Amino acid sequence: MMKKVFGFLRSMRFGMILLTLIAILCIAATALGNETIYRSWYFIALFAMLSINLMFCSVLRAFSLKKQKKALAQRAIQAEAVLPVKEASQWLETHHFRVEGDVAFRNTSGFLGPFLTHFAMLLLILSAACIFLLAQTQDLILFPKENTELPDGTVLYLESFQLEDETGETDYCSSLSALLPDGTETGGETTVNHPLKVGRYKIYQQDYGYAAVIGLKTEKNAEEELIWLEEPAFLSLDGESGVYYSQIFSNVKEENGEVMVSRSGDMINPAYEIQIVDGEGNRTSLVYPGTVIDVGGITFSFKDPGVYPGMRVKTQPEWTLWMLYLSFALMLLGLYLCFFMIPEAAHIKPDGLSIIGRKDISDRIDRYQDELEMGSSK
Amino acid sequence: MNVLFTISLMVYFAATLLCFAGTAFRKDGVKKAALLVLLIAVAAHIIYIVWRGIAAHRLPLANQFEFATMFALMVAIFTLVLYYRNRTRMEWLLVFGTPLAFLLQSYAALQPKEITELMPALKSAWFGLHIGSAALSYSAFALAAAVSLRYLIVEKKTDEKHLTQMDYLSYRLISFGFLMLSIVIFSGCIWAEQAWSTFWSWDPKETWALITWIVYAIYLHQRLRLKWRGRKMALLACVSFVLVIFTFVGVNTLMSGLHSYK
Numbered sequence: 001m002m003k004k005v006f007g008f009l010r011s012m013r014f015g016m017i018l019l020t021l022i023a024i025l026c027i028a029a030t031a032l033g034n035e036t037i038y039r040s041w042y043f044i045a046l047f048a049m050l051s052i053n054l055m056f057c058s059v060l061r062a063f064s065l066k067k068q069k070k071a072l073a074q075r076a077i078q079a080e081a082v083l084p085v086k087e088a089s090q091w092l093e094t095h096h097f098r099v100e101g102d103v104a105f106r107n108t109s110g111f112l113g114p115f116l117t118h119f120a121m122l123l124l125i126l127s128a129a130c131i132f133l134l135a136q137t138q139d140l141i142l143f144p145k146e147n148t149e150l151p152d153g154t155v156l157y158l159e160s161f162q163l164e165d166e167t168g169e170t171d172y173c174s175s176l177s178a179l180l181p182d183g184t185e186t187g188g189e190t191t192v193n194h195p196l197k198v199g200r201y202k203i204y205q206q207d208y209g210y211a212a213v214i215g216l217k218t219e220k221n222a223e224e225e226l227i228w229l230e231e232p233a234f235l236s237l238d239g240e241s242g243v244y245y246s247q248i249f250s251n252v253k254e255e256n257g258e259v260m261v262s263r264s265g266d267m268i269n270p271a272y273e274i275q276i277v278d279g280e281g282n283r284t285s286l287v288y289p290g291t292v293i294d295v296g297g298i299t300f301s302f303k304d305p306g307v308y309p310g311m312r313v314k315t316q317p318e319w320t321l322w323m324l325y326l327s328f329a330l331m332l333l334g335l336y337l338c339f340f341m342i343p344e345a346a347h348i349k350p351d352g353l354s355i356i357g358r359k360d361i362s363d364r365i366d367r368y369q370d371e372l373e374m375g376s377s378k
Numbered sequence: 379m380n381v382l383f384t385i386s387l388m389v390y391f392a393a394t395l396l397c398f399a400g401t402a403f404r405k406d407g408v409k410k411a412a413l414l415v416l417l418i419a420v421a422a423h424i425i426y427i428v429w430r431g432i433a434a435h436r437l438p439l440a441n442q443f444e445f446a447t448m449f450a451l452m453v454a455i456f457t458l459v460l461y462y463r464n465r466t467r468m469e470w471l472l473v474f475g476t477p478l479a480f481l482l483q484s485y486a487a488l489q490p491k492e493i494t495e496l497m498p499a500l501k502s503a504w505f506g507l508h509i510g511s512a513a514l515s516y517s518a519f520a521l522a523a524a525v526s527l528r529y530l531i532v533e534k535k536t537d538e539k540h541l542t543q544m545d546y547l548s549y550r551l552i553s554f555g556f557l558m559l560s561i562v563i564f565s566g567c568i569w570a571e572q573a574w575s576t577f578w579s580w581d582p583k584e585t586w587a588l589i590t591w592i593v594y595a596i597y598l599h600q601r602l603r604l605k606w607r608g609r610k611m612a613l614l615a616c617v618s619f620v621l622v623i624f625t626f627v628g629v630n631t632l633m634s635g636l637h638s639y640k
């Protein structure tokens with residue numbers, strides 16, 4: 001009974017059933033637009049079972065490689081001659097066969113193919129699991145000339161952010177400098193496709209948005225201070241009178257005396273919606289960049305909206321990356337060996353050579369025969 | 379220069395007609411002409427694609443039109459390469475490969491053809507490898523399906539040796555396509571990690587590439603496990619190709635995600 005269960009668990013049939021179920025769930029998830037399926041216990045359980053299945057079948061394969069080679073040699077010895085070659089050993093040599101005893105082999109590295117492929121698949125699932133468990137990401141917004149602290153104490157400072165490069169091509173690029181917890185200073189640029197490494201973090205250029213930029217002056221502080229607002233905020237000295245900023249409109253149009261506003265899209269004719277709060281009560285109003293107002297002892301000077309980057313900050317142990325890359329490389333190598341290094345065994349008979357492949361290699365034998373015919377007709 | 383695209387489309391059509399005529403009337407002269415016309419179509423097609431790459435200052439693989447026309451070109455080139463490698467036995471391949479290239483080129487003709495600027499996420503060293511191997515893999519699967527279709531059509535009237543040869547050819551094409559599809563998926567993962575921070579995000583296009591990959595993995599195993607050959611494998615190769623087409627066309631039109639060209 002145990003033997004039967006174990007036999008089934010390591011069988012290719014079980015592997016194929018698992019693969020089919022995974023494919024069906026993927027089809028269902030995309031058709032229903034339901035992404036929770038990918039995080040469900042049964043979906044993950046299928047991958048876990050696939051790993052067990054792969055482990056037993058690929059580990060066991062490694063032990064049977066010698067046996068496979070022997071079996072191939074045996075079949076070559078038993079097979080009939082298919083190639084009427086006269087100078088057999090010379091023919092074998094020119095066709096890259098290696099003689100071992102009374103059988104010659106070619107492409108024996110191909111025996112490793114399935115083992116490598118399945119081992120790599122196992123490694124891939126394992127790496128994916130490690131990454132899933134260990135990688136942490138966090139999205140944050142940075143404003144130019146402002147500091148942001150990351151969980152481990154690293155301080156990020158955004159020098160500048162631009163949407164286009166000098167030639168006018170779209171190029172979301174942030175210039176960052178950073179102070180690591182150990183006091184090291186570092187920094188650089190991050191653009192789409194080129195994340196920046198800062199200490200344990202990888203910083204990705206993710207998206208961008210527009211914020212209100214407002215200059216503030218008070219009697220005490222005559223130098224204008226610029227602030228960036230991405231969310232509604234009440235700006236006031238005494239908490240009673242001041243300006244309540246609510247939102248940005250990207251485009252304000254006046255048509256037939258009616259004001260039309262849009263919230264998204266490019267900043268064509270932007271304006272801010274604010275409420276002025278003072279002794280006379282609350283008044284909602286629309287102000288354009290360039291407007292200056294005095295309320296509650298502050299001089300508010302509204303500037304053009306500023307563009308800021310949305311960043312994704314990721315930590316992930318380096319070895320998980322290399323493990324994944326290794327699994328990719330091994331799988332490609334394994335597949336190459338499976339498909340392009342099909343082992344062949346040849347045995348010298350009185351009337352020529354027998355040639356046997358791991359699978360049907362009729363095509364190869366046809367080629368050898370054609371070559372032989374062409375050679376003899378010359 | 380778009381006129382060169384139209385010319386190649388028309389010449390593919392002419393080559394298709396000549397292939398059919400040559401086979402129907404068993405005229406060697408017509409078959410030779412078909413081959414010559416196909417070569418002309420491919421030459422025009424290559425010049426067009428190279429021109430487009432130069433005009434756009436990038437690899438011409440950035441939208442549905444460019445990918446589709448590259449897909450058509452790869453199918454035509456694959457057909458010619460296999461034909462020349464095995465001239466005596468693969469004459470029939472032209473009759474299946476040429477119409478396939480013509481159909482794909484017609485699909486491309488229906489797509490918007492403007493040269494658009496690359497969005498930043500596409501500006502990457504992985505772009506060429508990822509999309510180039512997708513074109514190779516899809517065309518290998520397409521041709522495998524065409525060979526399998528012929529298998530199913532001529533099964534009753536052809537000798538065993540010839541059938542085995544078609545069966546084997548279709549397996550070889552699928553194994554090559556599978557290797558290429560693996561490269562597509564792996565390079566896509568590495569690229570996604572650089573662009574979006576995660577290797578895999580279950581975006582519909584990614585998921586469908588995985589589904590296709592699984593189905594072809596099952597194809598490869600069924601050959602080994604059940605020693606399936608011939609008819610069943612030919613059917614499976616045809617059905618699997620329907621999934622490739624869905625990954626290629628269906629996902630873009632029916633589902634939205636990171637891979638929609640916007």
Ligand code: HEM
Pocket residue numbers: 010011012013014015016019050053054057114117118121335338339358595598599602
């Ligand atoms: C998950 C993805 C898998 C991939 C990508 C994969 C890939 C492959 C490839 C490429 C081959 C060689 C096929 C050929 O040469 O035509 C192969 C063979 C094989 N696979 Fe898998 N495989 C997978 C899963 C499995 C599973 C789950 C099992 C279950 C035990 C399995 C068992 C086998 C066996 C026994 C062979 C036969 C090797 C031989 O005799 O040559 N594979 N696999």
